[in-house]
Amino acid sequence: MRLHGIDCPEKGQPFGQVAKQFASKAIYGKTVKVDSTDTDRYGRTIGIVWYDEPAQSLNEALLKAGLAWHYTRYDQNAAWAKLELAARTAQIGLWADKQPVAPWEWRYMQ
Secondary structure, three states: OEEOOEEOOOOOOOOHHHHHHHHHHHHOOOOOEEEEEEEOOOOOEEEEEEEOOOOEEHHHHHHHOOOOEEOOOOOOOHHHHHHHHHHHHHOOHHHHOOOOOOHHHHHHHO
16 A cells, blocks of 8 residues: 555655654554555555544645655645645754655665
């Protein structure tokens, strides 16, 4: 499964493990709902993950925490762009790094 509209740092990147732990802690032991938006070329579901009551979006939570890029190549949600900008401006999460490398660029370099 992949999260719609966002891209978190990869395992070997700065904040990759932090993003993974954040997501795990947010949904561990909870019932989640996935709104499927697409399927990628590998057959994985792409979607928005909802947890807790009232429902919270894991995708948005990662953006707010500064642990993901808004992946505008695949999503044009203006509210999500604002969440990323707020995290960047506050320099939280990966935005505390002076020169964060987007995961898609990091994957290309690998």
